Amino acid sequence: MNTGLKKNSANLLPSLAALILAGIVSSIVILILGESPIYIARVMLSGSAGSLSSIANTLEEATPLIFTGLCVAIAMRCGLFNIGGEGQLVIGAFVAAWVGYRVGGLPPVVHITLCIALAGLAGALWALIPGLLKARFGAHEVINTIMLNYVAFIFANYLVGLPYFKKPGQIPQTEDVLQSALLPRMTFLYEYTRLNLGFVLAIAAVLLIYILLEKTELGFEIRSVGHNPLASRASGISVARNMLLAMAISGFLAGMAGSERVLGVHRHFISPFPFGYGFAGIAVALLGRNRPLGVLVSAIFFGALASGGAQVDIETNVPRELVTVIQAIVVLFVACEYPIRKFVFIRRRTAL
Amino acid sequence: MNEPVTVFALALLAATIRKSVPLIFASTGGFFSERSGVVNIGLEGMMLFGAFSGALVAVLSHNPWLGLLGAAIVGALIACVHALATITFRANQIISGVAINLLAVGGTVFLTQVFMGGERSFSLGPSDRLPMWGPFLPIAYLSFICVAGACVFAYYTVPGLRLRAVGEHPRAADTQGINVAKVRFLAVIMSGVLAGLGGAYLPYFSGSFAKNMTSGLGFIALAALIFGKWNPAGAMAASLLFGFADALQETLQGRGGLPPQIFQAIPYVLTVVALAGVIGRSRPPAALGRHYEREASG
Numbered sequence: 001m002n003t004g005l006k007k008n009s010a011n012l013l014p015s016l017a018a019l020i021l022a023g024i025v026s027s028i029v030i031l032i033l034g035e036s037p038i039y040i041a042r043v044m045l046s047g048s049a050g051s052l053s054s055i056a057n058t059l060e061e062a063t064p065l066i067f068t069g070l071c072v073a074i075a076m077r078c079g080l081f082n083i084g085g086e087g088q089l090v091i092g093a094f095v096a097a098w099v100g101y102r103v104g105g106l107p108p109v110v111h112i113t114l115c116i117a118l119a120g121l122a123g124a125l126w127a128l129i130p131g132l133l134k135a136r137f138g139a140h141e142v143i144n145t146i147m148l149n150y151v152a153f154i155f156a157n158y159l160v161g162l163p164y165f166k167k168p169g170q171i172p173q174t175e176d177v178l179q180s181a182l183l184p185r186m187t188f189l190y191e192y193t194r195l196n197l198g199f200v201l202a203i204a205a206v207l208l209i210y211i212l213l214e215k216t217e218l219g220f221e222i223r224s225v226g227h228n229p230l231a232s233r234a235s236g237i238s239v240a241r242n243m244l245l246a247m248a249i250s251g252f253l254a255g256m257a258g259s260e261r262v263l264g265v266h267r268h269f270i271s272p273f274p275f276g277y278g279f280a281g282i283a284v285a286l287l288g289r290n291r292p293l294g295v296l297v298s299a300i301f302f303g304a305l306a307s308g309g310a311q312v313d314i315e316t317n318v319p320r321e322l323v324t325v326i327q328a329i330v331v332l333f334v335a336c337e338y339p340i341r342k343f344v345f346i347r348r349r350t351a352l
Numbered sequence: 353m354n355e356p357v358t359v360f361a362l363a364l365l366a367a368t369i370r371k372s373v374p375l376i377f378a379s380t381g382g383f384f385s386e387r388s389g390v391v392n393i394g395l396e397g398m399m400l401f402g403a404f405s406g407a408l409v410a411v412l413s414h415n416p417w418l419g420l421l422g423a424a425i426v427g428a429l430i431a432c433v434h435a436l437a438t439i440t441f442r443a444n445q446i447i448s449g450v451a452i453n454l455l456a457v458g459g460t461v462f463l464t465q466v467f468m469g470g471e472r473s474f475s476l477g478p479s480d481r482l483p484m485w486g487p488f489l490p491i492a493y494l495s496f497i498c499v500a501g502a503c504v505f506a507y508y509t510v511p512g513l514r515l516r517a518v519g520e521h522p523r524a525a526d527t528q529g530i531n532v533a534k535v536r537f538l539a540v541i542m543s544g545v546l547a548g549l550g551g552a553y554l555p556y557f558s559g560s561f562a563k564n565m566t567s568g569l570g571f572i573a574l575a576a577l578i579f580g581k582w583n584p585a586g587a588m589a590a591s592l593l594f595g596f597a598d599a600l601q602e603t604l605q606g607r608g609g610l611p612p613q614i615f616q617a618i619p620y621v622l623t624v625v626a627l628a629g630v631i632g633r634s635r636p637p638a639a640l641g642r643h644y645e646r647e648a649s650g
Contacts, residue, residue, distance in 0.1 A: 029462070083446070083450070133628050137627075137629055139624075139629070142393070143627060146393065146571055147575060147624050148620070150571065150620045151617050155613070158611055161611075282450050286447060321458040321465075323458070324454055324458025324459075325462055328452070331450060332448065332451040335444055335448055335451065336442075
């Protein structure tokens with residue numbers, strides 16, 4: 001029990017240290033802009049947690065990040081780097097919009113489930129392309145997922161321009177989804193919130209992925225392949241099968257993120273689709289150390305940064321891009337955990 | 353299409369070269385980094401920083417040549433961050449690249465605001481832009497010189513051999529007395545210089561800097577490097593091919609009966625196909641993406 005706790009704190013320390021370092025660097029950046037870091041932090045805090053509406057904004061921004069963070073994390077636990085969340089999300093978003101406006105006459109529960117399931121499947125299929133190429137040819141999934149991101153944007157842009165899909169008019173977008181496909185918004189929190197049932201689904205996804213990874217045989221095999229593919233193969237675990245499954249689940253989660261954005265927030269597919277959730281998912285998974293619960297916490301943290309950043313953009317001279325800069329710095333510092341870890345270990349050893 | 357065929361072909365050729373220049377620079381830059389064993393998906397971000405700083409220095413100094421220098425220096429500085437993170441601190445090379453791309457998207461807008469006050473884009477005045485040398489900007493010629501230089505360096509000089517040795521078998525290189533970390537550091541910095549120059553081409557060509565104006569060109573350059581089998585001449589040929597696809601798409605404007613998206617997708621699809629080995633397998637340097645750690649003496 002005690003050793004488990006120690007292991008956890010050793011895992012947590014580099015993340016915390018990285019956050020503190022990122023905070024210091026961001027403060028310097030803000031000082032260069034001629035603003036007070038404390039003032040900016042206060043605005044950020046009130047914009048992300050100062051009222052019921054700002055908390056709702058934070059959770060709304062966190063929702064797609066939970067999905068894309070899980071997407072990156074589960075692939076990573078299998079030793080795969082899925083940078084393709086962005087493209088898988090776009091494909092999922094398109095399918096959700098299509099099924100959402102085209103298929104009518106269903107009760108909401110069925111319609112929403114259908115939209116999300118098909119969006120997830122589309123994302124899974126898109127992720128299976130690099131998965132198959134990796135399993136069959138050993139082609140590096142990093143390059144392929146990057147390339148397929150752009151193919152996805154271009155493909156979706158092509159589809160939404162076709163007369164069959166395009167809403168009449170100048171803008172390349174689909175019709176709004178039907179009422180029965182809309183994810184209900186949590187208007188009991190505040191009237192204009194875009195926070196919707198998707199957040200609850202995201203929490204459910206966190207729990208499901210946690211159970212899958214930690215409590216099932218499949219999860220054990222996925223983690224085992226991630227740790228050591230050669231030893232896994234030697235003990236009779238199919239490396240290719242687990243890689244494909246991990247990629248499929250990963251893509252499914254990204255597709256779900258796309259469906260949440262369409263059914264809960266935008267209500268249609270538009271090209272170009274809002275960009276960045278997939279890449280932010282990498283930061284989320286990294287900070288959450290690829291653990292489902294860690295992803296949840298770090299997604300809410302980045303969601304708070306985003307909603308706080310919007311407030312900063314409105315109230316001060318500091319642009320909202322500050323958030324992206326902070327994200328980058330956090331990622332960089334978490335990635336450089338080696339010296340931090342070394343420092344921690346050395347201290348512990350001398351303490352003994 | 354009523355234009356005489358030769359005029360059309362010449363215009364297409366010129367457009368191809370104009371589209372290819374940033375790709376040629378950045379893919380040659382990628383060559384240095386990747387052949388030394390360091391993955392560089394931060395090319396995109398280094399280009400964006402190059403575009404921003406090239407434009408900014410030109411606007412502030414009214415000297416586009418100084419702007420070029422600025423782009424190269426800033427590219428090198430950003431590359432230093434990547435080198436420091438991945439070589440010194442042993443960060444994951446892909447994650448560091450992702451961070452650099454994020455930093456570029458946010459940082460360039462941020463800095464635009466600092467220097468230009470509340471704007472997300474800015475234009476270059478007539479005196480801030482490079483003159484045309486014949487049909488092209490001066491740096492277009494420079495890009496081809498860089499490719500030739502990279503070829504000669506990598507395949508006909510001792511430091512070039514060292515570069516490739518470090519990327520293929522760092523341990524063997526180390527035993528030969530080559531400083532692996534130093535070679536990799538220099539190679540990554542070189543990739544930043546070239547990516548910065550490639551990025552600077554964009555505002556000089558279009559006359560303004562805009563938020564996220566590279567919009568994926570760095571990844572196309574990476575694709576060109578892979579499709580060109582990780583050598584400068586191949587990467588240049590691939591850059592020209594991708595530039596041609598882009599130029600053709602713009603020239604046809606949908607008149608060719610094919611949707612423009614087919615041309616846009618060409619670089620990405622070809623790269624996926626090349627990696628899978630369907631048309632001549634593209635093989636990465638053996639030690640690409642791996643950290644090198646000297647064996648502890650104790």
